[in-house]
Amino acid sequence: MLPREYLRENAQRLLAEMPERFGKAGLETYVELDRERRDAVTKLEQMRRRRNELSAIKGTPAPEALEEMKALKEEIRALEERAEQADQTLAAVEKIVPNVPQASVPRGKDETANVVERSWGAPPQFAFPAQAHWDLGPALGILDFERGVKLAGARFTVLFGAAARMSRALIQFFLDVHVDEQGYTEVLPPFLANADSLFGTGQLPKFAADLFQTTEGYYLIPTAEVPVTNLHRDEILPADKLPLLYTAYTSCFRSEAGAAGRDTRGMIRQHQFDKVEVVMLVRPEDSAAALEALTAHNEELLRRLELPYRVVSLSTGDLGFASAKTYDLEVWLPGMNAYKEISSCSNFEAFQARRASIRLRRAEGEKPEFVHTLNGSGLPVGRTLVAILENYQRADGSVAIPKALQPYMRGLKEIVGSGL
RNA sequence: GGAGGAGUGGCCGAGUGGUUGAAGGCGGCGGUCUUGAAAACCGCUGUGCCGGAAACGGUACCGGGGGUUCGAAUCCCUCCUCCUCCGCCA
Numbered sequence: 001m002l003p004r005e006y007l008r009e010n011a012q013r014l015l016a017e018m019p020e021r022f023g024k025a026g027l028e029t030y031v032e033l034d035r036e037r038r039d040a041v042t043k044l045e046q047m048r049r050r051r052n053e054l055s056a057i058k059g060t061p062a063p064e065a066l067e068e069m070k071a072l073k074e075e076i077r078a079l080e081e082r083a084e085q086a087d088q089t090l091a092a093v094e095k096i097v098p099n100v101p102q103a104s105v106p107r108g109k110d111e112t113a114n115v116v117e118r119s120w121g122a123p124p125q126f127a128f129p130a131q132a133h134w135d136l137g138p139a140l141g142i143l144d145f146e147r148g149v150k151l152a153g154a155r156f157t158v159l160f161g162a163a164a165r166m167s168r169a170l171i172q173f174f175l176d177v178h179v180d181e182q183g184y185t186e187v188l189p190p191f192l193a194n195a196d197s198l199f200g201t202g203q204l205p206k207f208a209a210d211l212f213q214t215t216e217g218y219y220l221i222p223t224a225e226v227p228v229t230n231l232h233r234d235e236i237l238p239a240d241k242l243p244l245l246y247t248a249y250t251s252c253f254r255s256e257a258g259a260a261g262r263d264t265r266g267m268i269r270q271h272q273f274d275k276v277e278v279v280m281l282v283r284p285e286d287s288a289a290a291l292e293a294l295t296a297h298n299e300e301l302l303r304r305l306e307l308p309y310r311v312v313s314l315s316t317g318d319l320g321f322a323s324a325k326t327y328d329l330e331v332w333l334p335g336m337n338a339y340k341e342i343s344s345c346s347n348f349e350a351f352q353a354r355r356a357s358i359r360l361r362r363a364e365g366e367k368p369e370f371v372h373t374l375n376g377s378g379l380p381v382g383r384t385l386v387a388i389l390e391n392y393q394r395a396d397g398s399v400a401i402p403k404a405l406q407p408y409m410r411g412l413k414e415i416v417g418s419g420l
Numbered sequence: 421g422g423a424g425g426a427g428u429g430g431c432c433g434a435g436u437g438g439u440u441g442a443a444g445g446c447g448g449c450g451g452u453c454u455u456g457a458a459a460a461c462c463g464c465u466g467u468g469c470c471g472g473a474a475a476c477g478g479u480a481c482c483g484g485g486g487g488u489u490c491g492a493a494u495c496c497c498u499c500c501u502c503c504u505c506c507g508c509c510a
Contacts, residue, residue, distance in 0.1 A: 004469095041470050045479045052479090055438060055491045069490040364448065368467090 001094050001354045020109045020317045025097040037086035044079040096206045099351040102325045106315040113315035121308030123332045128395040132335025133386045134266035139397055140417055155271045162415040167381045169408035171249050174276040182297050184247035189227035191250055192218040197230040200356030202322035209257040220253035224277035225375045233356040236368045243282040267382050274381035280374040287372035291347040295327045298343045298378040304404040307387050308332040324349045331387045342383045345376030
Protein backbone atom coordinates (compact mmCIF):
# COMPACT_ATOMS: atom_id res chain seq x y z
CA MET A 1 0.00 0.00 0.00
CA LEU A 2 0.98 3.58 -0.56
CA PRO A 3 0.22 6.26 2.04
CA ARG A 4 -3.02 8.14 1.53
CA GLU A 5 -1.33 11.53 1.65
CA TYR A 6 1.09 10.35 -1.05
CA LEU A 7 -1.73 9.26 -3.34
CA ARG A 8 -3.53 12.52 -2.67
CA GLU A 9 -0.52 14.36 -4.11
CA ASN A 10 0.60 11.92 -6.80
CA ALA A 11 -2.38 9.96 -8.18
CA GLN A 12 -2.63 12.02 -11.36
CA ARG A 13 1.13 12.03 -11.98
CA LEU A 14 1.46 8.23 -11.60
CA LEU A 15 -1.45 7.73 -13.96
CA ALA A 16 0.14 9.98 -16.59
CA GLU A 17 3.72 8.74 -16.23
CA MET A 18 3.21 4.97 -15.99
CA PRO A 19 -0.16 4.01 -17.48
CA GLU A 20 1.19 0.47 -18.01
CA ARG A 21 1.38 0.09 -14.24
CA PHE A 22 -1.22 2.41 -12.73
CA GLY A 23 -3.87 2.45 -15.46
CA LYS A 24 -6.21 -0.14 -13.99
CA ALA A 25 -6.30 0.67 -10.30
CA GLY A 26 -9.17 3.14 -10.33
CA LEU A 27 -7.09 6.18 -9.42
CA GLU A 28 -8.99 8.58 -11.71
CA THR A 29 -11.54 9.66 -9.08
CA TYR A 30 -9.31 9.15 -6.05
CA VAL A 31 -8.47 12.78 -5.26
CA GLU A 32 -12.06 13.93 -5.55
CA LEU A 33 -13.34 11.12 -3.34
CA ASP A 34 -10.68 11.80 -0.74
CA ARG A 35 -11.82 15.44 -0.59
CA GLU A 36 -15.39 14.29 -0.04
CA ARG A 37 -14.41 12.00 2.77
CA ARG A 38 -12.44 14.64 4.60
CA ASP A 39 -15.26 17.15 4.36
CA ALA A 40 -17.63 14.59 5.86
CA VAL A 41 -15.19 13.66 8.63
CA THR A 42 -14.63 17.27 9.61
CA LYS A 43 -18.37 17.91 9.96
CA LEU A 44 -18.86 14.61 11.72
CA GLU A 45 -16.25 15.37 14.35
CA GLN A 46 -17.76 18.78 15.08
CA MET A 47 -21.09 17.08 15.81
CA ARG A 48 -19.53 14.44 17.98
CA ARG A 49 -17.79 17.15 19.89
CA ARG A 50 -21.15 18.81 20.57
CA ARG A 51 -22.62 15.48 21.65
CA ASN A 52 -19.75 14.88 24.01
CA GLU A 53 -20.21 18.33 25.53
CA LEU A 54 -23.87 17.60 26.20
CA SER A 55 -23.34 14.14 27.63
CA ALA A 56 -20.54 15.37 29.86
CA ILE A 57 -23.16 16.87 32.16
CA LYS A 58 -23.64 14.64 35.19
CA GLY A 59 -26.92 12.91 35.90
CA THR A 60 -30.00 12.89 33.73
CA PRO A 61 -29.80 15.56 31.03
CA ALA A 62 -32.32 18.42 30.78
CA PRO A 63 -35.21 17.83 28.34
CA GLU A 64 -33.92 20.39 25.82
CA ALA A 65 -30.44 18.82 25.87
CA LEU A 66 -32.03 15.43 25.29
CA GLU A 67 -33.86 16.87 22.29
CA GLU A 68 -30.64 18.17 20.79
CA MET A 69 -28.85 14.90 21.35
CA LYS A 70 -31.59 12.96 19.65
CA ALA A 71 -31.33 15.24 16.65
CA LEU A 72 -27.55 14.91 16.67
CA LYS A 73 -27.82 11.16 16.70
CA GLU A 74 -29.52 11.14 13.32
CA GLU A 75 -27.13 13.62 11.74
CA ILE A 76 -24.11 11.78 13.10
CA ARG A 77 -25.39 8.51 11.77
CA ALA A 78 -25.91 9.96 8.30
CA LEU A 79 -22.46 11.53 8.22
CA GLU A 80 -20.83 8.37 9.54
CA GLU A 81 -22.38 6.48 6.69
CA ARG A 82 -21.12 9.00 4.12
CA ALA A 83 -17.60 9.01 5.53
CA GLU A 84 -17.55 5.23 5.85
CA GLN A 85 -18.69 4.71 2.29
CA ALA A 86 -16.07 7.08 0.90
CA ASP A 87 -13.42 5.49 3.09
CA GLN A 88 -14.24 2.00 1.87
CA THR A 89 -14.04 3.03 -1.75
CA LEU A 90 -10.69 4.70 -1.14
CA ALA A 91 -9.40 1.70 0.79
CA ALA A 92 -10.47 -0.67 -1.98
CA VAL A 93 -8.46 1.37 -4.48
CA GLU A 94 -5.45 1.61 -2.17
CA LYS A 95 -5.36 -2.17 -1.80
CA ILE A 96 -4.88 -2.71 -5.53
CA VAL A 97 -2.58 0.22 -6.42
CA PRO A 98 0.85 -1.25 -7.18
CA ASN A 99 4.10 -0.02 -5.65
CA VAL A 100 5.97 2.90 -7.21
CA PRO A 101 9.06 1.74 -9.16
CA GLN A 102 12.41 3.24 -8.23
CA ALA A 103 13.94 5.76 -10.64
CA SER A 104 16.52 3.18 -11.81
CA VAL A 105 13.82 0.74 -12.99
CA PRO A 106 13.72 0.59 -16.82
CA ARG A 107 10.55 2.09 -18.31
CA GLY A 108 8.59 -0.06 -20.70
CA LYS A 109 5.29 -1.76 -21.36
CA ASP A 110 6.38 -5.39 -20.79
CA GLU A 111 9.29 -7.83 -20.37
CA THR A 112 10.84 -6.78 -23.69
CA ALA A 113 11.96 -3.60 -21.88
CA ASN A 114 13.86 -5.56 -19.21
CA VAL A 115 17.60 -4.83 -19.05
CA VAL A 116 20.34 -7.47 -18.71
CA GLU A 117 22.66 -6.25 -15.96
CA ARG A 118 25.34 -8.95 -16.13
CA SER A 119 25.98 -12.57 -17.07
CA TRP A 120 28.00 -15.34 -15.47
CA GLY A 121 29.31 -18.52 -17.09
CA ALA A 122 28.78 -19.66 -20.64
CA PRO A 123 26.06 -22.01 -21.94
CA PRO A 124 27.60 -25.48 -22.33
CA GLN A 125 28.50 -26.66 -25.84
CA PHE A 126 27.33 -30.23 -26.36
CA ALA A 127 28.81 -32.57 -29.01
CA PHE A 128 25.41 -34.26 -29.10
CA PRO A 129 21.81 -33.05 -29.30
CA ALA A 130 20.91 -31.71 -25.86
CA GLN A 131 17.83 -33.24 -24.26
CA ALA A 132 15.19 -31.48 -22.24
CA HIS A 133 14.63 -32.66 -18.67
CA TRP A 134 11.23 -34.07 -19.57
CA ASP A 135 13.06 -36.58 -21.77
CA LEU A 136 16.16 -37.05 -19.59
CA GLY A 137 14.29 -37.55 -16.32
CA PRO A 138 11.84 -40.27 -17.35
CA ALA A 139 14.62 -42.08 -19.28
CA LEU A 140 16.67 -42.21 -16.08
CA GLY A 141 13.58 -43.29 -14.14
CA ILE A 142 13.83 -40.35 -11.73
CA LEU A 143 11.01 -38.08 -12.97
CA ASP A 144 7.50 -39.45 -13.45
CA PHE A 145 5.00 -37.08 -14.98
CA GLU A 146 2.28 -39.62 -15.75
CA ARG A 147 2.01 -40.82 -12.18
CA GLY A 148 1.97 -37.22 -10.96
CA VAL A 149 -1.12 -36.74 -13.10
CA LYS A 150 -2.65 -39.95 -11.77
CA LEU A 151 -2.07 -39.05 -8.13
CA ALA A 152 -3.12 -35.41 -8.28
CA GLY A 153 -3.47 -33.96 -11.77
CA ALA A 154 -1.70 -31.82 -14.33
CA ARG A 155 1.30 -29.84 -13.06
CA PHE A 156 2.22 -32.43 -10.44
CA THR A 157 5.31 -34.63 -10.70
CA VAL A 158 6.68 -37.59 -8.77
CA LEU A 159 10.43 -37.76 -8.10
CA PHE A 160 12.23 -41.06 -7.57
CA GLY A 161 15.65 -42.08 -6.38
CA ALA A 162 18.42 -39.66 -7.31
CA ALA A 163 16.01 -36.82 -8.14
CA ALA A 164 14.30 -37.11 -4.76
CA ARG A 165 17.66 -37.29 -3.01
CA MET A 166 19.04 -34.37 -4.97
CA SER A 167 16.01 -32.26 -4.00
CA ARG A 168 16.72 -32.97 -0.36
CA ALA A 169 20.43 -32.23 -0.94
CA LEU A 170 19.68 -28.90 -2.62
CA ILE A 171 17.50 -27.75 0.28
CA GLN A 172 20.27 -28.61 2.72
CA PHE A 173 22.96 -26.97 0.57
CA PHE A 174 21.02 -23.72 0.10
CA LEU A 175 20.17 -23.41 3.78
CA ASP A 176 23.74 -24.17 4.86
CA VAL A 177 25.18 -21.40 2.68
CA HIS A 178 22.58 -18.87 3.85
CA VAL A 179 22.89 -19.75 7.51
CA ASP A 180 26.59 -20.62 7.92
CA GLU A 181 28.11 -18.13 5.50
CA GLN A 182 25.65 -15.33 4.82
CA GLY A 183 24.21 -14.63 8.26
CA TYR A 184 20.58 -15.66 7.84
CA THR A 185 18.49 -17.22 10.59
CA GLU A 186 16.69 -20.40 9.57
CA VAL A 187 12.90 -20.50 10.00
CA LEU A 188 10.48 -23.36 9.49
CA PRO A 189 7.08 -21.69 9.26
CA PRO A 190 3.54 -23.01 8.69
CA PHE A 191 2.76 -23.88 5.06
CA LEU A 192 -0.78 -22.56 5.49
CA ALA A 193 -1.54 -18.96 6.33
CA ASN A 194 -4.52 -16.75 7.09
CA ALA A 195 -5.96 -13.97 4.94
CA ASP A 196 -4.29 -11.21 6.98
CA SER A 197 -0.88 -12.67 6.18
CA LEU A 198 -1.61 -12.88 2.47
CA PHE A 199 -2.86 -9.32 2.51
CA GLY A 200 0.31 -8.22 4.26
CA THR A 201 2.63 -9.40 1.52
CA GLY A 202 0.28 -8.31 -1.26
CA GLN A 203 -1.20 -11.53 -2.65
CA LEU A 204 -4.65 -10.54 -1.44
CA PRO A 205 -7.07 -9.15 -2.41
CA LYS A 206 -5.93 -8.79 -6.01
CA PHE A 207 -4.46 -12.22 -6.69
CA ALA A 208 -6.84 -14.53 -4.84
CA ALA A 209 -7.30 -16.61 -8.00
CA ASP A 210 -3.63 -17.66 -7.90
CA LEU A 211 -3.99 -19.23 -4.45
CA PHE A 212 -5.27 -22.54 -3.16
CA GLN A 213 -7.70 -22.11 -0.29
CA THR A 214 -8.92 -24.73 2.17
CA THR A 215 -12.55 -25.19 3.11
CA GLU A 216 -11.64 -23.86 6.57
CA GLY A 217 -10.51 -20.56 5.07
CA TYR A 218 -6.76 -21.09 5.21
CA TYR A 219 -4.55 -20.41 2.22
CA LEU A 220 -1.72 -22.67 1.06
CA ILE A 221 1.32 -20.43 0.91
CA PRO A 222 2.54 -19.60 -2.61
CA THR A 223 6.01 -18.80 -1.19
CA ALA A 224 7.76 -18.68 2.19
CA GLU A 225 7.80 -14.91 1.74
CA VAL A 226 4.25 -14.90 3.12
CA PRO A 227 4.74 -16.51 6.56
CA VAL A 228 8.29 -15.19 7.05
CA THR A 229 7.59 -11.54 6.23
CA ASN A 230 4.46 -11.71 8.38
CA LEU A 231 6.46 -12.98 11.35
CA HIS A 232 6.69 -9.38 12.51
CA ARG A 233 3.26 -8.17 11.40
CA ASP A 234 1.75 -5.69 13.87
CA GLU A 235 5.05 -5.29 15.66
CA ILE A 236 7.26 -2.31 16.45
CA LEU A 237 10.89 -3.41 16.33
CA PRO A 238 13.67 -1.62 18.18
CA ALA A 239 16.10 -0.21 15.62
CA ASP A 240 19.03 -2.19 16.98
CA LYS A 241 17.27 -5.45 16.04
CA LEU A 242 17.56 -4.54 12.37
CA PRO A 243 18.51 -5.81 9.91
CA LEU A 244 16.66 -9.12 10.32
CA LEU A 245 17.75 -11.82 7.87
CA TYR A 246 15.65 -14.97 7.54
CA THR A 247 15.82 -17.99 5.33
CA ALA A 248 13.19 -20.68 5.12
CA TYR A 249 12.53 -23.87 3.25
CA THR A 250 8.87 -24.49 2.45
CA SER A 251 6.74 -26.21 -0.11
CA CYS A 252 4.91 -23.66 -2.24
CA PHE A 253 1.47 -23.98 -3.78
CA ARG A 254 0.17 -22.02 -6.77
CA SER A 255 -3.02 -22.53 -8.70
CA GLU A 256 -1.36 -21.07 -11.83
CA ALA A 257 -4.68 -19.64 -12.93
CA GLY A 258 -4.03 -17.67 -16.08
CA ALA A 259 -0.94 -19.72 -16.95
CA ALA A 260 -2.87 -22.16 -19.12
CA GLY A 261 -0.70 -23.39 -21.94
CA ARG A 262 2.51 -21.93 -20.51
CA ASP A 263 5.32 -24.29 -19.54
CA THR A 264 3.03 -27.28 -19.72
CA ARG A 265 5.85 -29.76 -20.33
CA GLY A 266 8.16 -30.90 -17.58
CA MET A 267 8.40 -29.50 -14.08
CA ILE A 268 9.09 -25.81 -14.76
CA ARG A 269 5.68 -24.66 -13.60
CA GLN A 270 4.04 -26.86 -10.95
CA HIS A 271 1.13 -26.51 -8.55
CA GLN A 272 3.44 -27.64 -5.76
CA PHE A 273 7.18 -27.09 -5.51
CA ASP A 274 9.89 -26.76 -2.89
CA LYS A 275 11.84 -23.57 -2.42
CA VAL A 276 14.31 -21.95 -0.09
CA GLU A 277 13.57 -18.26 0.31
CA VAL A 278 15.52 -15.39 1.86
CA VAL A 279 13.76 -12.45 3.51
CA MET A 280 15.18 -9.24 4.91
CA LEU A 281 13.69 -6.56 7.16
CA VAL A 282 15.92 -3.50 7.12
CA ARG A 283 16.03 0.20 7.95
CA PRO A 284 14.67 2.28 5.07
CA GLU A 285 18.04 3.87 4.30
CA ASP A 286 19.62 0.42 3.92
CA SER A 287 17.21 -1.26 1.52
CA ALA A 288 18.91 -0.30 -1.77
CA ALA A 289 22.23 -1.81 -0.66
CA ALA A 290 20.36 -4.77 0.87
CA LEU A 291 18.84 -5.66 -2.50
CA GLU A 292 22.30 -5.83 -4.06
CA ALA A 293 23.53 -8.02 -1.20
CA LEU A 294 20.51 -10.31 -1.29
CA THR A 295 20.84 -10.75 -5.06
CA ALA A 296 24.54 -11.56 -4.70
CA HIS A 297 23.73 -14.12 -1.99
CA ASN A 298 21.50 -16.04 -4.37
CA GLU A 299 23.85 -15.65 -7.32
CA GLU A 300 26.47 -17.30 -5.16
CA LEU A 301 24.42 -20.51 -5.11
CA LEU A 302 24.29 -20.69 -8.90
CA ARG A 303 28.04 -20.05 -9.07
CA ARG A 304 28.78 -22.86 -6.64
CA LEU A 305 26.63 -25.16 -8.72
CA GLU A 306 28.41 -23.84 -11.82
CA LEU A 307 25.19 -23.04 -13.62
CA PRO A 308 25.35 -20.26 -16.22
CA TYR A 309 23.00 -17.39 -15.48
CA ARG A 310 22.31 -13.73 -16.07
CA VAL A 311 20.82 -10.95 -13.96
CA VAL A 312 17.94 -8.97 -15.41
CA SER A 313 16.41 -5.75 -14.08
CA LEU A 314 12.64 -5.90 -14.58
CA SER A 315 10.96 -2.99 -16.36
CA THR A 316 7.98 -1.04 -15.09
CA GLY A 317 5.74 -3.18 -17.27
CA ASP A 318 7.06 -6.48 -15.87
CA LEU A 319 7.64 -5.51 -12.25
CA GLY A 320 5.58 -7.39 -9.64
CA PHE A 321 2.67 -5.68 -7.88
CA ALA A 322 4.41 -5.02 -4.55
CA SER A 323 7.95 -4.44 -5.78
CA ALA A 324 9.82 -1.15 -6.17
CA LYS A 325 12.75 -2.86 -7.91
CA THR A 326 13.38 -6.46 -8.92
CA TYR A 327 16.36 -8.38 -10.27
CA ASP A 328 15.49 -11.71 -11.84
CA LEU A 329 18.17 -14.39 -11.91
CA GLU A 330 17.78 -16.39 -15.10
CA VAL A 331 19.52 -19.75 -15.49
CA TRP A 332 20.49 -21.23 -18.81
CA LEU A 333 18.32 -24.19 -19.82
CA PRO A 334 19.73 -26.18 -22.78
CA GLY A 335 16.41 -27.98 -23.24
CA MET A 336 14.67 -24.66 -23.91
CA ASN A 337 17.76 -23.10 -25.46
CA ALA A 338 17.04 -20.00 -23.39
CA TYR A 339 17.53 -18.31 -20.04
CA LYS A 340 14.67 -19.04 -17.64
CA GLU A 341 13.75 -17.28 -14.39
CA ILE A 342 15.07 -19.12 -11.36
CA SER A 343 15.05 -16.38 -8.72
CA SER A 344 13.28 -13.08 -8.25
CA CYS A 345 14.98 -10.66 -5.86
CA SER A 346 12.88 -7.66 -4.87
CA ASN A 347 12.94 -4.57 -2.72
CA PHE A 348 9.41 -3.77 -1.57
CA GLU A 349 10.48 -0.70 0.38
CA ALA A 350 7.65 0.13 2.82
CA PHE A 351 4.88 -1.31 0.62
CA GLN A 352 4.49 -4.60 2.47
CA ALA A 353 5.46 -3.11 5.83
CA ARG A 354 2.59 -0.65 5.51
CA ARG A 355 0.10 -3.41 4.69
CA ALA A 356 1.38 -5.64 7.48
CA SER A 357 2.17 -2.82 9.92
CA ILE A 358 5.81 -3.76 10.51
CA ARG A 359 7.55 -0.78 12.07
CA LEU A 360 10.75 0.23 13.78
CA ARG A 361 11.39 2.71 16.56
CA ARG A 362 14.78 4.39 16.37
CA ALA A 363 14.82 5.60 19.96
CA GLU A 364 12.59 5.68 23.03
CA GLY A 365 9.90 8.31 22.54
CA GLU A 366 10.34 8.61 18.80
CA LYS A 367 7.57 7.96 16.30
CA PRO A 368 7.54 4.48 14.79
CA GLU A 369 8.26 4.29 11.06
CA PHE A 370 7.82 1.50 8.54
CA VAL A 371 10.67 -0.91 7.87
CA HIS A 372 11.66 -1.93 4.36
CA THR A 373 11.20 -5.55 3.32
CA LEU A 374 13.00 -7.57 0.67
CA ASN A 375 13.04 -11.14 -0.48
CA GLY A 376 14.35 -13.48 -3.11
CA SER A 377 14.36 -17.13 -4.07
CA GLY A 378 17.47 -18.82 -2.88
CA LEU A 379 16.67 -21.10 -4.70
CA PRO A 380 13.69 -23.10 -5.98
CA VAL A 381 14.43 -26.81 -5.84
CA GLY A 382 12.56 -27.99 -8.94
CA ARG A 383 13.95 -25.46 -11.38
CA THR A 384 17.47 -25.90 -10.00
CA LEU A 385 17.12 -29.65 -10.43
CA VAL A 386 15.98 -29.10 -14.01
CA ALA A 387 18.96 -26.79 -14.64
CA ILE A 388 21.38 -29.39 -13.27
CA LEU A 389 19.90 -32.24 -15.31
CA GLU A 390 20.02 -30.25 -18.53
CA ASN A 391 23.39 -28.51 -18.07
CA TYR A 392 25.21 -31.55 -16.68
CA GLN A 393 23.83 -34.11 -19.13
CA ARG A 394 26.18 -36.40 -21.03
CA ALA A 395 25.98 -38.13 -24.42
CA ASP A 396 24.85 -41.44 -22.91
CA GLY A 397 21.92 -39.84 -21.08
CA SER A 398 23.58 -39.92 -17.66
CA VAL A 399 24.01 -36.74 -15.62
CA ALA A 400 27.04 -35.53 -13.65
CA ILE A 401 26.46 -34.10 -10.19
CA PRO A 402 27.91 -30.63 -9.46
CA LYS A 403 30.96 -30.77 -7.20
CA ALA A 404 29.39 -28.53 -4.59
CA LEU A 405 26.49 -30.92 -4.26
CA GLN A 406 28.41 -34.19 -4.05
CA PRO A 407 29.06 -33.97 -0.28
CA TYR A 408 25.29 -33.65 0.14
CA MET A 409 24.76 -36.77 -2.00
CA ARG A 410 27.05 -39.09 0.02
CA GLY A 411 29.82 -38.56 -2.54
CA LEU A 412 27.75 -39.60 -5.54
CA LYS A 413 29.27 -38.14 -8.73
CA GLU A 414 26.69 -39.03 -11.37
CA ILE A 415 23.16 -40.16 -11.98
CA VAL A 416 22.85 -43.19 -14.19
CA GLY A 417 19.40 -44.30 -13.10
CA SER A 418 16.96 -44.32 -10.23
CA GLY A 419 18.72 -47.12 -8.39
CA LEU A 420 21.40 -45.62 -6.16
C1' G B 421 -14.71 -32.14 18.72
C1' G B 422 -17.17 -31.51 24.13
C1' A B 423 -17.33 -28.64 29.07
C1' G B 424 -15.66 -24.48 31.82
C1' G B 425 -12.68 -19.80 32.50
C1' A B 426 -10.30 -15.38 30.59
C1' G B 427 -8.94 -11.24 27.06
C1' U B 428 -8.21 -3.29 29.63
C1' G B 429 -2.36 1.27 27.88
C1' G B 430 5.24 -1.25 27.22
C1' C B 431 4.01 -4.69 31.64
C1' C B 432 0.89 -5.80 36.14
C1' G B 433 -3.88 -4.42 37.54
C1' A B 434 -8.79 -1.33 38.98
C1' G B 435 -13.14 -0.15 36.68
C1' U B 436 -20.55 -3.17 35.39
C1' G B 437 -24.31 2.60 31.49
C1' G B 438 -22.82 9.38 32.14
C1' U B 439 -16.54 15.04 32.42
C1' U B 440 -12.53 7.50 31.69
C1' G B 441 -7.45 7.70 27.24
C1' A B 442 -9.21 5.19 31.24
C1' A B 443 -7.52 4.68 39.26
C1' G B 444 -3.11 2.49 41.37
C1' G B 445 1.64 0.16 40.68
C1' C B 446 6.02 -1.22 37.68
C1' G B 447 9.04 0.22 33.72
C1' G B 448 10.77 4.48 30.60
C1' C B 449 11.90 9.91 29.86
C1' G B 450 12.77 14.90 31.98
C1' G B 451 13.66 17.74 36.43
C1' U B 452 14.83 18.99 41.85
C1' C B 453 18.46 17.35 45.35
C1' U B 454 23.84 15.29 45.16
C1' U B 455 31.06 15.96 44.11
C1' G B 456 28.83 11.69 41.28
C1' A B 457 25.33 7.83 41.78
C1' A B 458 21.39 5.72 44.52
C1' A B 459 17.15 6.99 47.39
C1' A B 460 13.29 10.57 47.83
C1' C B 461 10.13 14.11 45.60
C1' C B 462 7.77 16.67 41.09
C1' G B 463 6.28 16.38 36.00
C1' C B 464 5.76 13.68 31.46
C1' U B 465 5.04 8.92 29.25
C1' G B 466 -0.14 4.97 23.20
C1' U B 467 -1.89 4.72 18.05
C1' G B 468 -4.88 6.14 13.73
C1' C B 469 -7.65 9.98 11.52
C1' C B 470 -9.47 15.41 10.70
C1' G B 471 -7.90 20.67 10.97
C1' G B 472 -3.20 23.51 11.36
C1' A B 473 3.19 26.03 8.54
C1' A B 474 3.79 24.87 13.58
C1' A B 475 2.44 25.15 18.56
C1' C B 476 -1.70 22.86 19.27
C1' G B 477 -6.98 21.68 18.95
C1' G B 478 -10.63 17.90 17.79
C1' U B 479 -12.17 12.84 17.13
C1' A B 480 -11.95 7.51 17.39
C1' C B 481 -9.84 3.26 19.67
C1' C B 482 -10.40 -1.03 26.53
C1' G B 483 -9.13 -8.83 21.50
C1' G B 484 -12.03 -8.20 16.07
C1' G B 485 -16.90 -7.16 13.97
C1' G B 486 -22.10 -5.96 14.66
C1' G B 487 -26.23 -4.23 17.84
C1' U B 488 -29.15 -1.65 22.06
C1' U B 489 -29.00 3.63 24.10
C1' C B 490 -29.57 10.67 24.18
C1' G B 491 -24.80 8.39 26.02
C1' A B 492 -21.06 1.83 26.13
C1' A B 493 -14.58 -0.38 28.53
C1' U B 494 -19.26 -1.35 31.11
C1' C B 495 -25.64 -4.42 28.36
C1' C B 496 -26.77 -8.00 23.92
C1' C B 497 -25.08 -11.02 19.46
C1' U B 498 -21.04 -13.08 16.80
C1' C B 499 -16.03 -14.29 15.62
C1' C B 500 -10.85 -14.84 17.19
C1' U B 501 -7.04 -16.00 20.72
C1' C B 502 -5.24 -17.95 25.36
C1' C B 503 -5.83 -21.17 29.90
C1' U B 504 -7.99 -25.79 32.52
C1' C B 505 -10.37 -30.61 32.04
C1' C B 506 -12.29 -34.62 28.66
C1' G B 507 -11.99 -36.99 23.77
C1' C B 508 -8.88 -37.89 19.39
C1' C B 509 -4.08 -37.93 17.19
C1' A B 510 1.76 -37.51 14.28
